[in-house]
Amino acid sequence: xxxxxxxxxxxxxxxxxxxxxxxxxxxxxxxxxxxxxxxxxxxxxxxxxxxxxxxxxxxxxxxxxxxxxxxxxxxxxxxxxxxxxxxxxxxxxxxxxxxxxxxxxxxxxxxxxxxxxxxxxxxxxxxxxxxxxxxxxxxxxxxxxxxxxxxxxxxxxxxxxxxxxxxxxxxxxxxxxxxxxxxxxxxxxxxxxxxxxxxxxxxxxxxxxxxxxxxxxxxxxxxxxxxxxxxxxxxxxxxxxxxxxxxxxxxxxxxxxxxxxxxxxxxxxxxxxxxxxxxxxxxxxxxxxxxxxxxxxxxxxxxxxxxxxxxxxxxxxxxxxxxxxxxxxxxxxxxx
Ligand code: AHM
Ligand code: MG
Numbered sequence: 112x113x114x115x116x117x118x119x120x121x122x123x124x125x126x127x128x129x130x131x132x133x134x135x136x137x138x139x140x141x142x143x144x145x146x147x148x149x150x151x152x153x154x155x156x157x158x159x160x161x162x163x164x165x166x167x168x169x170x171x172x173x174x175x176x177x178x179x180x181x182x183x184x185x186x187x188x189x190x191x192x193x194x195x196x197x198x199x200x201x202x203x204x205x206x207x208x209x210x211x212x213x214x215x216x217x218x219x220x221x222x223x224x225x226x227x228x229x230x231x232x233x234x235x236x237x238x239x240x241x242x243x244x245x246x247x248x249x250x251x252x253x254x255x256x257x258x259x260x261x262x263x264x265x266x267x268x269x270x271x272x273x274x275x276x277x278x279x280x281x282x283x284x285x286x287x288x289x290x291x292x293x294x295x296x297x298x299x300x301x302x303x304x305x306x307x308x309x310x311x312x313x314x315x316x317x318x319x320x321x322x323x324x325x326x327x328x329x330x331x332x333x334x335x336x337x338x339x340x341x342x343x344x345x346x347x348x349x350x351x352x353x354x355x356x357x358x359x360x361x362x363x364x365x366x367x368x369x370x371x372x373x374x375x376x377x378x379x380x381x382x383x384x385x386x387x388x389x390x391x392x393x394x395x396x397x398x399x400x401x402x403x404x405x406x407x408x409x410x411x412x413x414x415x416x417x418x419x420x421x422x423x424x425x426x427x428x429x430x431x432x433x434x435x436x437x438x439x440x441x442x443x444x445x446x447x
Pocket of ligand 2: 392
């Protein structure tokens, strides 16, 4: 980073602080804490191949899935960092059964934000050296400041999000986030531990040529989704499209946002709401998608309109370039 001056994430946060509604600097501090935790997790993820910290931790999470050690570590790092800095009133994590209340007995405690987090998404990719990510989502609490948080502070529709983002631990590590004013991406210079603004104003191309889905589940998909997949494979106009599926939502989303594409995790005859969690995965990615000129739905309804009823609920998820998601919705509609 010699020569041209590149803006750092820290500088960017300070510069943009005044654009937040009711800004008191609290949201900026919160994003700074996430930036710090991201660097620590990045450090752990990058040394995963060097030290013997791979493999299952022996625990299973609430969905009955095997947790790997780095999941547990990333979860602890994000929760501890947010707790230590005393900038949130509550945290919900994909790796925790229930939400965490912070400083509930302190009447002076004026924090108004809750964070929902998937600390290490795509963790089945860790032991094969494939990119994983962290996804976060931030809301203003709906219960009074200074009181313990309640479940309803977390069960808000995605359209209430004030910020959302992800960190992709990939060939390089990037932090990508929105506060409702577009999407910006920052790349970590690992030598000095600083994120630089490398991808200002990220936008999904209006349409694209990539479809990302676990096609092994094809037989179980609803007819509308099957029809759309066949449409992607037909030889006509700019088709067939190309199929790219990493199995790591953050990475698949990131590539599709840059190149143009659609990510799909439909419901199936095996899983009535698909696999992805509405609060930790679908909503933050949907907010990012819409802020980047893209679209996100469950096939019929805008993801961010869905009213959650449970912390760990799942939703079918279709997300990406506007025109591609619209086309998919047409196919689903034809089968309705
Ligand atoms: P996880 O939260 O257990 O890591 O699962 C979420 C991941 C997504 O990152 C990815 O897109 C999807 O699961 C892949 O699922 P599948 O292996 O069923 O295709
Ligand atoms: Mg996940």
